[in-house]
Amino acid sequence: MKIPSSIWTLLIGILLTLVSLWYGQNHGLLPTAASDEATLVDGLFNAMMTVSIGIFLLVEGILIYSAFKYRRRAGDNADGLPVHGNVPLEILWTAVPAIIVIGISIYSFDVYNEMGGFDPHAMHSSPATPQAMKMPGTAIAATLNDTPLTTEPNLNQEKSDEAMQDPATAAVRNADQIPQKQNAPGVGIVSPTLGSTPENQGKAPNLVVNVTALQYAWIFTYPDTGVTSGELHVPIGHEVEMNMTANDVIHAFWVPEFRLKQDVIPGRQTEISFTPSKAGEYTLICAELCGPYHGAMRTQVVVETQDAFDQWIKEQLVASTEDLKQAVAANPAELSPSEFLAHYTTEMGIHPEILHQIHK
Amino acid sequence: MTQAQLQEKANSPALIEEPGLRNWRDYFSFNTDHKVIGIQYLVTTFIFYCIGGVLADLVRTELRTPESDFVSPELYNSLFTLHATIMIFLWIVPAGAGFANFLLPLMIGAKDMAFPRLNAVAFWMIPPAGLLLISSLVVGDAPDAGWTSYPPLSLVTGQVGEGIWIMSVLLLGTSSILGAINFLVTLIKMRTPGMGFHQMPLFCWAMLATSALVLVSTPVLAAGLILLAFDLIAGTTFFNPTGGGDPVVYQHMFWFYSHPAVYIMILPFFGVISEVIPVHSRKPIFGYKAIAYSSLAISFLGLIVWAHHMFTSGIPGWLRMFFMITTMIIAVPTGIKIFSWLGTMWGGKIRLNSAMLFAMSFVGVFVIGGISGVMLAAVPFDIHVHDTYFVVAHLHYVLFGGSVLGIFAAIYHWFPKITGRMLNEFWGQVHCALTFIGLNMTFLPMHKLGMMGMNRRIAQYDPKFTFLNEICTYGAYILAVSTFPFIINAIWSWMYGPKAGNNPWQALTLEWMTTSPPAIENFDKPPVLATGPYDYGLERARESVPLSDPDPVLSADTNSVLRAKPDEPYPAIVAEKEQ
Numbered sequence: 006m007k008i009p010s011s012i013w014t015l016l017i018g019i020l021l022t023l024v025s026l027w028y029g030q031n032h033g034l035l036p037t038a039a040s041d042e043a044t045l046v047d048g049l050f051n052a053m054m055t056v057s058i059g060i061f062l063l064v065e066g067i068l069i070y071s072a073f074k075y076r077r078r079a080g081d082n083a084d085g086l087p088v089h090g091n092v093p094l095e096i097l098w099t100a101v102p103a104i105i106v107i108g109i110s111i112y113s114f115d116v117y118n119e120m121g122g123f124d125p126h127a128m129h130s131s132p133a134t135p136q137a138m139k140m141p142g143t144a145i146a147a148t149l150n151d152t153p154l155t156t157e158p159n160l161n162q163e164k165s166d167e168a169m170q171d172p173a174t175a176a177v178r179n180a181d182q183i184p185q186k187q188n189a190p191g192v193g194i195v196s197p198t199l200g201s202t203p204e205n206q207g208k209a210p211n212l213v214v215n216v217t218a219l220q221y222a223w224i225f226t227y228p229d230t231g232v233t234s235g236e237l238h239v240p241i242g243h244e245v246e247m248n249m250t251a252n253d254v255i256h257a258f259w260v261p262e263f264r265l266k267q268d269v270i271p272g273r274q275t276e277i278s279f280t281p282s283k284a285g286e287y288t289l290i291c292a293e294l295c296g297p298y299h300g301a302m303r304t305q306v307v308v309e310t311q312d313a314f315d316q317w318i319k320e321q322l323v324a325s326t327e328d329l330k331q332a333v334a335a336n337p338a339e340l341s342p343s344e345f346l347a348h349y350t351t352e353m354g355i356h357p358e359i360l361h362q363i364h365k
Numbered sequence: 366m367t368q369a370q371l372q373e374k375a376n377s378p379a380l381i382e383e384p385g386l387r388n389w390r391d392y393f394s395f396n397t398d399h400k401v402i403g404i405q406y407l408v409t410t411f412i413f414y415c416i417g418g419v420l421a422d423l424v425r426t427e428l429r430t431p432e433s434d435f436v437s438p439e440l441y442n443s444l445f446t447l448h449a450t451i452m453i454f455l456w457i458v459p460a461g462a463g464f465a466n467f468l469l470p471l472m473i474g475a476k477d478m479a480f481p482r483l484n485a486v487a488f489w490m491i492p493p494a495g496l497l498l499i500s501s502l503v504v505g506d507a508p509d510a511g512w513t514s515y516p517p518l519s520l521v522t523g524q525v526g527e528g529i530w531i532m533s534v535l536l537l538g539t540s541s542i543l544g545a546i547n548f549l550v551t552l553i554k555m556r557t558p559g560m561g562f563h564q565m566p567l568f569c570w571a572m573l574a575t576s577a578l579v580l581v582s583t584p585v586l587a588a589g590l591i592l593l594a595f596d597l598i599a600g601t602t603f604f605n606p607t608g609g610g611d612p613v614v615y616q617h618m619f620w621f622y623s624h625p626a627v628y629i630m631i632l633p634f635f636g637v638i639s640e641v642i643p644v645h646s647r648k649p650i651f652g653y654k655a656i657a658y659s660s661l662a663i664s665f666l667g668l669i670v671w672a673h674h675m676f677t678s679g680i681p682g683w684l685r686m687f688f689m690i691t692t693m694i695i696a697v698p699t700g701i702k703i704f705s706w707l708g709t710m711w712g713g714k715i716r717l718n719s720a721m722l723f724a725m726s727f728v729g730v731f732v733i734g735g736i737s738g739v740m741l742a743a744v745p746f747d748i749h750v751h752d753t754y755f756v757v758a759h760l761h762y763v764l765f766g767g768s769v770l771g772i773f774a775a776i777y778h779w780f781p782k783i784t785g786r787m788l789n790e791f792w793g794q795v796h797c798a799l800t801f802i803g804l805n806m807t808f809l810p811m812h813k814l815g816m817m818g819m820n821r822r823i824a825q826y827d828p829k830f831t832f833l834n835e836i837c838t839y840g841a842y843i844l845a846v847s848t849f850p851f852i853i854n855a856i857w858s859w860m861y862g863p864k865a866g867n868n869p870w871q872a873l874t875l876e877w878m879t880t881s882p883p884a885i886e887n888f889d890k891p892p893v894l895a896t897g898p899y900d901y902g903l904e905r906a907r908e909s910v911p912l913s914d915p916d917p918v919l920s921a922d923t924n925s926v927l928r929a930k931p932d933e934p935y936p937a938i939v940a941e942k943e944q
Contacts, residue, residue, distance in 0.1 A: 046749055061736060077715055081714060086712055086902055095704075102697050106696050113689060290818065296442075297437075297442055
């Protein structure tokens with residue numbers, strides 16, 4: 006009995022859908038999800054993977070089928086059928102991908118919003134106002150032009166000054182040597198952010214950490230307590246805000262388990278907020294090429310309970326008071342950067358030679 | 366009578382001309398023949414491909430182990446910087462220009478390019494620029510800030526090398542602009558009478574789109590690099606934050622060229638595939654106009670997606686959304702092409718020779734790069750995988766699985782026309798199989814590496830990634846080995862291969878309507894279009910060859926002003942009388 010081709014098509018379609026759905030959920034390509042944001046990103050990726058596998062199998066299937074079924078037989082030198090096109094079919098394969106990418110765009114938009122990409126309360130991003138949107142090219146000008154267009158306060162500068170109020174942060178940053186970018190009106194953003202998730206917007210974050218990146222180390226200062234550390238400790242289940250800038254070249258803050266990445270740029274204050282959801286030790290990686298030892302610029306991120314976190318802060322405070330007693334004899338302003346940073350960096354296991362190279 | 370016989374009959378005068386054999390010295394001189402220049406481009410760029418490949422294998426050897434133990438970290442950074450720069454600016458971009466040089470005048474029935482001397486100048490800028498670039502490896506202070514060369518890093522490390530790198534890329538960019546002007550003028554003004562835009566082969570459409578893109582975007586890169594050179598040499602602070610400059614502005618200027626550059630590198634090979642597949646499937650191309658216009662759509666959209674390389678750097682949230690949507694939309698015209706190629710093969714009589722196997726590998730592998738491209742466009746996912754091996758995997762699937770397979774498909778397809786001799790089929794298939802295996806082994810595991818947490822441009826990595834990296838490295842060695850059957854095959858066949866004849870594939874486009882290799886001035890009389898470029902299986906001539914398209918903008922008649930003899934009577938009319 007000959008099975009009609011419509012049945013075959015249906016069966017293959019069902020099989021393709023089932024395989025795609027299964028693989029979309031069981032690809033095992035992503036590490037543990039350790040933040041609320043990570044769960045959102047994984048949902049988006051699984052959806053994209055499902056569609057992708059379907060398209061991939063369809064294209065490869067047709068290709069391999071054609072190679073066998075329509076290969077030229079020996080001795081057959083005639084031409085194939087003169088089919089120049091098929092308008093309904095062409096409309097179909099234009100429309101279906103268009104609908105798919107629009108669907109993915111909408112889903113991505115939603116996830117991005119959930120992650121806090123449009124947080125109007127994030128330090129820098131006063132949202133685009135209607136007048137500002139009407140001015141031609143304002144938005145691009147905001148990112149391209151550093152001439153102050155109005156006398157509005159420089160939010161980037163304010164943010165930097167605020168961070169420098171904290172003595173521990175001021176000790177590791179060189180913000181006084183790098184002019185901070187000026188904002189443009191309306192758009193107001195020179196530094197991209199991932200702000201609070203919609204439900205947390207407008208609330209003060211549970212914990213603020215100032216992050217300073219330099220070749221090839223991360224320095225975390227906790228302004229609430231004055232702690233300085235080479236590894237990042239955060240309590241589980243509460244939103245934390247990272248205020249970041251770099252002292253020398255561009256670096257990027259990346260924790261694969263959090264699915265979050267943000268460039269850390271000298272002269273700009275970038276901000277990223279997230280809620281750790283799973284205790285454990287993860288690796289923080291510098292993801293932007295920053296020099297020969299870029300691959301070694303990594304440190305630990307510890308996600309722990311509030312109690313363990315408080316305990317850790319306490320230990321750090323004891324340690325740093327001892328440091329302060331030692332440091333009190335010398336005026337920080339008179340020290341060279343490498344002398345000043347020496348004891349922080351030895352704690353973090355960085356070679357003095359590397360430090361010397363940076364500041365030579 | 367098949368279509369090929371019809372077309373050959375109409376063009377029989379050209380087919381009995383003497384093949385244009387040249388002295389070997391012509392290939393080492395400032396020759397203005399577009400065919401000589403085409404071969405000069407292709408051979409030169411292939412040499413640079415081999416050099417870039419050696420660098421790639423050195424990079425992969427370092428990455429075989431998690432420690433930085435093969436070369437110094439500084440040298441490692443220089444190796445991948447030069448690997449990328451060579452492969453982009455000295456291999457894929459000029460290889461596309463090489464095929465365009467050889468094929469465009471033949472395909473449109475012209476005697477040469479519009480500006481032959483300019484054409485030679487464009488080529489002769491490449492060897493010195495390439496040597497300059499490679500010399501930067503030996504000056505002791507090699508460029509090591511990646512091919513993206515982001516300040517402030519590029520301003521503080523490898524400064525001498527960085528200066529040389531900028532100089533070299535500026536020269537190569539200029540060469541590319543000169544080539545693009547030539548292609549545009551030639552295509553618009555020198556088509557044979559009777560060939561409107563809609564009778565042009567699709568490779569010509571692809572080059573039209575590519576050249577427009579080169580002209581619009583390359584000057585912006587040049588401007589960015591000149592400003593960077595000022596920062597580097599004269600101590601200005603356009604991009605240097607310590608003096609109030611803005612490193613993010615450089616990224617905008619760089620990517621305004623370097624994203625379109627991706628399309629500059631892939632569009633010509635979309636064109637190649639659109640030629641190879643119908644010839645070897647013996648069927649008309651499915652959806653000629655859809656493929657032609659989708660090239661233009663890609664070219665236009667390619668100009669407004671650049672900031673998707675900067676989702677984690679310095680652009681506001683809603684601008685990220687804008688660039689996400691434009692990037693996603695590019696998948697639509699690209700999808701049209703892929704489905705049209707599949708439609709062309711469906712129901713055909715496919716000759717599974719080396720050219721076709723490379724073309725089919727192109728379709729099968731490129732689709733992976735296309736899919737991962739859509740994933741990368743989604744901002745939340747890109748934030749996770751930006752600057753990781755996922756991106757490395759994606760770009761190699763597009764540029765190796767796309768452009769390089771396209772180049773090989775083109776070589777196997779047009780080698781008989783270029784040299785007058787056939788390549789060995791068996792070794793061609795060995796080459797194709799090894800390349801296919803090697804490329805998937807090298808680049809497929811990188812997707813997983815990137816998502817699991819391996820960032821790019823690092824000499825040392827987390828030991829848990831060792832196994833997958835070993836697979837990648839052995840795959841890269843297979844790719845290196847795969848080149849040898851090709852090189853030996855090409856050299857041997859060029860000297861001793863069996864004679865190809867004028868039209869070994871029974872193709873319809875005009876480059877096959879002359880001798881192999883073509884006569885010095887291509888066509889003594891303007892060639893005749895007895896049939897469209899893809900009318901396989903029709904078994905009849907066109908009722909009349911349209912002298913010009915009803916739309917005056919698309920027509921080619923007396924406006925072919927740059928032709929050698931613009932006042933010649935129209936051969937198309939003669940053809941019509943013969944019916």
